[in-house]
Amino acid sequence: xxxxxxxxxxxxxxxxxxxxxxxxxxxxxxxxxxxxxxxxxxxxxxxxxxxxxxxxxxxxxxxxxxxxxxxxxxxxxxxxxxxxxxxxxxxxxxxxxxxxxxxxxxxxxxxxxxxxxxxxxxxxxxxxxxxxxxxxxxxxxxxxxxxxxxxxxxxxxxxxxxxxxxxxxxxxxxxxxxxxxxxxxxxxxxxxxxxxxxxxxxxxxxxxxxxxxxxxxxxxxxxxxxxxxxxxxxxxxxxxxxxxxxxxxxxxxxxxxxxxxxxxxxxxxxxxxxxxxxxxxxxxxxxxxxxxxxxxxxxxxxxxxxxxxxxxxxxxxxx
Numbered sequence: 001x002x003x004x005x006x007x008x009x010x011x012x013x014x015x016x017x018x019x020x021x022x023x024x025x026x027x028x029x030x031x032x033x034x035x036x037x038x039x040x041x042x043x044x045x046x047x048x049x050x051x052x053x054x055x056x057x058x059x060x061x062x063x064x065x066x067x068x069x070x071x072x073x074x075x076x077x078x079x080x081x082x083x084x085x086x087x088x089x090x091x092x093x094x095x096x097x098x099x100x101x102x103x104x105x106x107x108x109x110x111x112x113x114x115x116x117x118x119x120x121x122x123x124x125x126x127x128x129x130x131x132x133x134x135x136x137x138x139x140x141x142x143x144x145x146x147x148x149x150x151x152x153x154x155x156x157x158x159x160x161x162x163x164x165x166x167x168x169x170x171x172x173x174x175x176x177x178x179x180x181x182x183x184x185x186x187x188x189x190x191x192x193x194x195x196x197x198x199x200x201x202x203x204x205x206x207x208x209x210x211x212x213x214x215x216x217x218x219x220x221x222x223x224x225x226x227x228x229x230x231x232x233x234x235x236x237x238x239x240x241x242x243x244x245x246x247x248x249x250x251x252x253x254x255x256x257x258x259x260x261x262x263x264x265x266x267x268x269x270x271x272x273x274x275x276x277x278x279x280x281x282x283x284x285x286x287x288x289x290x291x292x293x294x295x296x297x298x299x300x301x302x303x304x305x306x307x308x309x310x311x312x313x314x315x316x317x318x319x
Contacts, residue, residue, distance in 0.1 A: 006114070009107040016100045023096065027089055034082055041075065157217040164213060168206050175199050 048067050 005110055006107070009103065009110065012103055013100070013107065016096065016103065020093075020096055020100070023089065023093060030082070030085060030089070037078060041071065044071070154217065157213060161210070161213045161217060164206070164210050168210060171202060171206060175203065 048071075
């Protein structure tokens with residue numbers, strides 16, 4: 001896109017070219033006129049010679065001399081006029097060339113300045129685009145690192161959940177075996193209330209920790225853009241004690257109870273003089289606090305077992 005100054009300069013340049021062409025044509029016309037005048041003078045000389053031959057030698061000689069003098073004078077005047085015209089035309093051409101050269105130089109300077117400004121503007125735009133691309137790339141890298149970190153945290157949560165399920169299965173089996181003791185067997189030391197309260201407290205802690213892990217895992221899944229899977233913890237969703245059906249959690253999968261094993265009866269018998277343990281309170285699904293940070297002295301009783309390491313590798317989990 002041309003700027004208005006450049007268009008004006010181009011128009012002036014075209015007008016100068018047209019003037020120069022007109023002056024060139026005028027100069028050619030003058031040269032043609034001089035040529036025609038020379039031809040006419042030659043014809044006149046021929047006629048004069050013919051007249052001189054007709055006239056007498058004396059008169060012819062006198063007239064010839066006078067005519068020659070007149071012709072020579074006229075020729076000199078004509079040459080002087082032509083010389084003056086040529087000088088004026090040359091001066092006009094020189095002035096026109098100087099003006100045209102000055103205007104051309106000015107136009108070239110303006111065009112060069114415009115090119116430099118455009119180049120500078122394009123470089124600035126290129127730098128801005130580079131900065132934008134660099135910012136977008138850094139942002140994408142940060143998002144990728146965040147996604148990778150979330151995936152690592154999800155894997156850690158899955159491993160921890162699997163280990164907690166294994167420990168929960170072990171504790172539930174131990175609780176079931178304890179609840180099915182014969183009435184004639186001797187009760188553990190501490191009385192019927194102490195071991196039942198301890199076991200109920202440990203199971204409540206286990207279920208609370210499992211719910212916390214499941215809810216936090218769903219939170220990680222939602223933050224990474226996926227759909228939170230349903231709460232598939234095996235057990236009672238309301239109030240639960242030691243009497244729910246015990247699923248087969250001997251493996252790391254979330255499958256249901258093994259059909260080859262008979263389900264546990266809901267109307268199990270407890271030792272004489274004992275009542276079924278009280279249900280433990282459940283946690284709301286959406287009221288998930290942050291991941292608990294247990295210190296060495298804050299782990300539950302079930303987590304202090306020698307074969308349980310809450311944050312260790314998966315292959316170090318208990319049976």
